[in-house]
Amino acid sequence: MNRNEFVRNVESCQKQVRRFLTALCCGDSTMADDIAQDSFVKAYLSCDNLTDDNKFMSWIYRIAYNTFISSRRVSHATTFLEDAANIESKDTSDSAFRYQELYKALDMLSVKERTSILLFYMHGYDIKEIAKIIDSTSDAIKQHLSRGRLHLKKLLQEECYGR
Numbered sequence: 001m002n003r004n005e006f007v008r009n010v011e012s013c014q015k016q017v018r019r020f021l022t023a024l025c026c027g028d029s030t031m032a033d034d035i036a037q038d039s040f041v042k043a044y045l046s047c048d049n050l051t052d053d054n055k056f057m058s059w060i061y062r063i064a065y066n067t068f069i070s071s072r073r074v075s076h077a078t079t080f081l082e083d084a085a086n087i088e089s090k091d092t093s094d095s096a097f098r099y100q101e102l103y104k105a106l107d108m109l110s111v112k113e114r115t116s117i118l119l120f121y122m123h124g125y126d127i128k129e130i131a132k133i134i135d136s137t138s139d140a141i142k143q144h145l146s147r148g149r150l151h152l153k154k155l156l157q158e159e160c161y162g163r
Contacts, residue, residue, distance in 0.1 A: 017060060026106050042063050061133050112140075116134070
């Protein structure tokens with residue numbers, strides 16, 4: 001893949017990758033942007049390894065996911081749910097808080113449950129593709145999706161209805 005092809009591919013998927021990372025980072029768009037930038041740099045440095053341009057999206061999601069996991073290992077920073085309300089946003093309108101309950105609920109899921117849910121429902125990947133992206137089995141992804149849905153339902157009901 002040459003430089004122009006890489007730039008064209010990144011331009012076509014950049015918003016989706018950033019949205020995915022923002023959700024993985026539970027709404028922290030600054031952290032998501034940093035991870036996205038690192039991911040695109042890593043991808044550029046290894047784009048010679050990609051032999052099939054049709055698999056660019058899965059490839060870049062795998063790099064983004066691995067970069068996210070690496071950043072969590074390095075920083076060991078934990079954001080507590082109480083801190084979620086204090087995350088600053090560039091957008092000062094009410095829409096900046098539109099997904100706050102969802103991000104709080106996603107933060108309570110395991111990383112693999114959260115990633116599986118986001119890739120399946122938000123980005124439309126099938127189970128086999130998700131398994132490849134996060135280096136897992138199809139059965140494990142099915143389990144992550146099932147458990148993740150149950151956990152999200154319970155967490156969101158508690159948040160909305162105080163149960």
